[in-house]
Amino acid sequence: MNKLTQRIDKERLLLGIAAPLLAVVAAVVVTTLVILATGKNPGAAFSDMLTYGSASDSQVYILNKATTYYLAGVAVAIGFRMNLFNIGVDGQYRIAAFFAAVLGGALTTPGWISIPLIILCAMGTGAVWAGIAGVLKVTRGVSEVISTIMLNSIATAIIAYLLQPGKLAELQAGGTVVSTKPLPSSSHFFQIDTGAAGVLWGFIVIAVLVGIAYWFVLGRTRFGFDLRTVGQSESAAAASGVSVKRMIATSMLISGAVAGLIGMPTLLNDSHQFSNDFPTGIGFTGIAIALLGRNNPVGIALGALLWGFLERTTNHLEFEGYDKEILGVIQGVIVLCVVIAYEVVRRYGLKRQQQRVGAELAAQAAAPTQKQEVA
Amino acid sequence: MRRVAKLSAACIATAALALTATACGSTSSEDDSSSSASAGSGKGGIKIGLAYDVGGRGDRSFNDSAARGADKAEKEFSGSIKELTAKSSDTEADREQRLTDLADAGYNPIVAVGFSYATSVDKVAAKYPKVSFGLIDSVATAKNVDSITFTEEQGSYLAGVAAALKTKKAHVGFIGGVDTPLIKKFAAGYVQGVKDTKPGVKVDVQYLTHGSDLSGFASPDKGKEAASGQLDNGADVIYAAAGSSGNGSIEAVSGVKGAWAIGVDSDQYNIPGLSKYKNSILTSMVKNVDVGVYDFVKSVHDGKPLTGNQIYSLAKGGVGLATSGGFIDDIQPQLDAAKKKIVDGAVKVKTS
Numbered sequence: 001m002n003k004l005t006q007r008i009d010k011e012r013l014l015l016g017i018a019a020p021l022l023a024v025v026a027a028v029v030v031t032t033l034v035i036l037a038t039g040k041n042p043g044a045a046f047s048d049m050l051t052y053g054s055a056s057d058s059q060v061y062i063l064n065k066a067t068t069y070y071l072a073g074v075a076v077a078i079g080f081r082m083n084l085f086n087i088g089v090d091g092q093y094r095i096a097a098f099f100a101a102v103l104g105g106a107l108t109t110p111g112w113i114s115i116p117l118i119i120l121c122a123m124g125t126g127a128v129w130a131g132i133a134g135v136l137k138v139t140r141g142v143s144e145v146i147s148t149i150m151l152n153s154i155a156t157a158i159i160a161y162l163l164q165p166g167k168l169a170e171l172q173a174g175g176t177v178v179s180t181k182p183l184p185s186s187s188h189f190f191q192i193d194t195g196a197a198g199v200l201w202g203f204i205v206i207a208v209l210v211g212i213a214y215w216f217v218l219g220r221t222r223f224g225f226d227l228r229t230v231g232q233s234e235s236a237a238a239a240s241g242v243s244v245k246r247m248i249a250t251s252m253l254i255s256g257a258v259a260g261l262i263g264m265p266t267l268l269n270d271s272h273q274f275s276n277d278f279p280t281g282i283g284f285t286g287i288a289i290a291l292l293g294r295n296n297p298v299g300i301a302l303g304a305l306l307w308g309f310l311e312r313t314t315n316h317l318e319f320e321g322y323d324k325e326i327l328g329v330i331q332g333v334i335v336l337c338v339v340i341a342y343e344v345v346r347r348y349g350l351k352r353q354q355q356r357v358g359a360e361l362a363a364q365a366a367a368p369t370q371k372q373e374v375a
Numbered sequence: 376m377r378r379v380a381k382l383s384a385a386c387i388a389t390a391a392l393a394l395t396a397t398a399c400g401s402t403s404s405e406d407d408s409s410s411s412a413s414a415g416s417g418k419g420g421i422k423i424g425l426a427y428d429v430g431g432r433g434d435r436s437f438n439d440s441a442a443r444g445a446d447k448a449e450k451e452f453s454g455s456i457k458e459l460t461a462k463s464s465d466t467e468a469d470r471e472q473r474l475t476d477l478a479d480a481g482y483n484p485i486v487a488v489g490f491s492y493a494t495s496v497d498k499v500a501a502k503y504p505k506v507s508f509g510l511i512d513s514v515a516t517a518k519n520v521d522s523i524t525f526t527e528e529q530g531s532y533l534a535g536v537a538a539a540l541k542t543k544k545a546h547v548g549f550i551g552g553v554d555t556p557l558i559k560k561f562a563a564g565y566v567q568g569v570k571d572t573k574p575g576v577k578v579d580v581q582y583l584t585h586g587s588d589l590s591g592f593a594s595p596d597k598g599k600e601a602a603s604g605q606l607d608n609g610a611d612v613i614y615a616a617a618g619s620s621g622n623g624s625i626e627a628v629s630g631v632k633g634a635w636a637i638g639v640d641s642d643q644y645n646i647p648g649l650s651k652y653k654n655s656i657l658t659s660m661v662k663n664v665d666v667g668v669y670d671f672v673k674s675v676h677d678g679k680p681l682t683g684n685q686i687y688s689l690a691k692g693g694v695g696l697a698t699s700g701g702f703i704d705d706i707q708p709q710l711d712a713a714k715k716k717i718v719d720g721a722v723k724v725k726t727s
Contacts, residue, residue: 094587270467
């Protein structure tokens with residue numbers, strides 16, 4: 001019996017890895033065809049990506065990017081585990097980063113007080129923004145897909161209204177960039193100087209902690225069990241005494257709070273202010289990464305690193321004379337392939353299971369007769 | 376058993392990570408140094424690096440104007456051009472990477488097109504003190520940077536004068552792409568120009584999108600809708616400073632008899648894609664980014680790189696009104712008078 005479980009687990013693991021791997025391989029094939037179609041040499045492109053992507057400054061860049069993307073992936077994955085499609089991560093992190101930046105610029109307290117306050121403010125704002133969608137779903141039955149998309153636009157409008165000179169922002173020298181008041185240098189998050197390779201953001205530590213917390217809470221606590229149960233079957237969860245509505249509201253709040261962290265590596269380690277060129281669209285990247293990582297804490301990390309690697313290396317491909325649209329093609333194909341590959345692998349796994357169960361049943365049917373014979 | 380499998384997966388992942396993080400000590404620039412040396416000796420002449428804003432070459436507007444200047448310099452000094460383009464999801468690190476890649480490969484000068492490069496130019500310029508950088512539409516502090524800015528409000532003032540003199544309904548309009556400080560400069564100058572000429576003329580000011588939503592610079596449909604709204608409201612001269620959204624505005628204006636459109640950045644009367652509507656284009660407020668880029672590249676070629684803030688004002692011909700089509704020939708004396716007042720300092724044009 002022990003041997004059997006071992007075999008199943010290995011198979012599960014293999015099947016789990018197979019889908020993303022299949023997607024990446026398919027993406028490589030499609031990209032090769034696209035580069036061939038533009039009349040260039042794909043082999044040279046891939047080898048350039050590998051050498052450039054493995055240089056030490058590229059590694060630092062990739063880790064920094066992945067820090068942001070990992071938080072985005074986890075924020076989305078929390079919703080996914082509940083069967084909630086939180087598209088609003090994008091608006092949540094932007095509005096959270098904005099208010100955190102305003103607070104951070106106004107604080108004059110020492111860093112060990114300011115930094116936690118800024119982070120808490122971001123998490124709080126993100127949670128409130130996601131909570132609106134949660135409350136609407138629980139009380140009025142509004143689909144979170146619709147409400148979070150709308151809240152994204154509302155967040156954009158609110159930021160645009162407040163991010164103006166004379167309101168909560170100021171005009172910078174040159175007269176073209178509007179930003180919040182910069183954070184005092186005491187409120188900058190710690191970073192690791194790696195010399196020529198650049199500066200590694202200290203926020204990567206927080207991202208790792210978030211990953212561990214995500215794994216622990218979902219996999220090792222009663223709350224996480226309830227959450228996954230609701231995600232798999234609401235009626236079953238309700239029958240076993242779980243308050244579905246409360247779970248929906250809570251998980252939206254947590255998803256929003258983690259979303260609030262997405263803008264923090266950029267704010268605390270890099271820009272130190274929220275300006276009209278703050279990166280946008282990371283919430284949607286998070287959806288792709290959560291899909292790629294199968295909502296698994298390690299998987300999301302690998303997805304985030306892959307995304308960072310692709311951005312770094314395709315930026316350089318443009319420099320080498322390849323078309324800059326290659327990045328979009330690779331990312332799009334990966335996401336598409338991931339969805340298809342999961343379905344293919346799931347069906348294959350199901351078939352295998354059926355065969356195995358069939359074989360077991362057959363063995364069981366055969367076993368009693370043997371016993372009888374022995375007896 | 377499951378736990379062990381998961382644990383080992385986690386271990387492998389972290390080990391792989393740690394390995395890649397430590398295995399390669401050299402930076403990408405060290406790797407590149409050999410190839411860039413050979414590339415540098417391969418072709419003589421000046422090597423111009425261009426880092427575009429979102430949209431890049433082919434946007435018929437801002438980036439294209441910079442490209443024109445670089446193309447002219449390339450031909451004249453028999454040099455070569457390398458172009459990189461920004462994405463909307465860019466962070467500071469991406470912009471720095473773009474400039475660093477160019478500097479590493481031996482491009483000098485390097486032109487950063489657009490205000491979003493302000494911070495990154497400062498950082499990269501400090502790392503490469505021997506390379507000359509150009510920055511358009513913003514001001515940098517590093518010593519080896521030429522900050523190329525324009526007095527859009529002065530050119531827009533003249534557009535306002537022209538609009539006030541040409542309107543028959545005493546009602547004109549302004550359409551801005553996004554409510555950024557840069558576009559507000561256009562609006563402020565335009566409104567002041569109208570009011571100084573004919574105080575009774577009403578001005579509608581409208582922005583297509585707000586804040587970090589930059590789609591207002593690239594949505595002809597939004598431009599068309601906004602212009603139709605202003606036309607229905609009674610305006611008969613519409614000035615659009617909205618990137619390619621302005622094309623939509625011009626299209627809407629051309630559908631109304633007697634209404635005029637005022638173009639922006641390039642002389643839009645002469646743009647092939649807009650030739651259908653050119654008889655409705657009164658004039659264009661031309662912003663000569665190409666002149667700024669060309670001057671800068673030439674200065675580097677001559678061995679005396681420009682630095683500091685080069686302000687391309689109305690007086691220096693950095694901005695002005697296009698006369699193609701001859702629609703403003705009849706009011707040229709008034710326009711010249713207004714221009715003289717600005718150049719002499721008798722009129723100070725507001726920037727916000």
